[in-house]
Amino acid sequence: MVFAVVVTIDVRPETIDEFTAGLHANAVATRAEPGCLRFDVLRTTDDPHRFVLYELYADEDAFFVGHRQAPHYPAWVTLCERCVPPGGRRNVYAVPAFPDEMTAHD
């Protein structure tokens, strides 16, 4: 079943340029993973230092194994260690409530 990860990230303001560049590289690399179906990168309207990632994977393993063992993943972890304060990155894991119609727009 499709597996969704919604990530909220609060970035140290003084690292925003470094973080944004690294986030972009991570998005491009993750979208190229065979198990990644979608990777949207958003910024909240009331706080420009808060990002939201909406990630869809073919299944849970595509995230926990495929994504986290991808060659580009360690650079992302290192980036977050530099740019995100403790507790500033929060993952929510979810699955489709109506699996037969994940969205009418696919």
Added chain:
Amino acid sequence: MVFAVVVTIDVRPETIDEFTAGLHANAVATRAEPGCLRFDVLRTTDDPHRFVLYELYADEDAFFVGHRQAPHYPAWVTLCERCVPPGGRRNVYAVPAFPDEMTAHD
């Protein structure tokens, strides 16, 4: 610019069947709005009574005007009043961090 709404909803457990049916109707109707680009309905893996909606609209007006003035919207508000405790529905508003590449998968 594309406008994203990420909604987290905690549902009173005793109303879960009513809420799920109403949420489904709301999803189908919202997807039919001309300004709605995507409406994914998810349930978190660690709490089956917590839903996450990932909604994309053509622009901010498509949500705040088009969606909220749609004929089906009042039924959704009424449903949430019955099934969601105070503070149990939280909206996050966001825009693409990299507008030229909302996702590589579109």
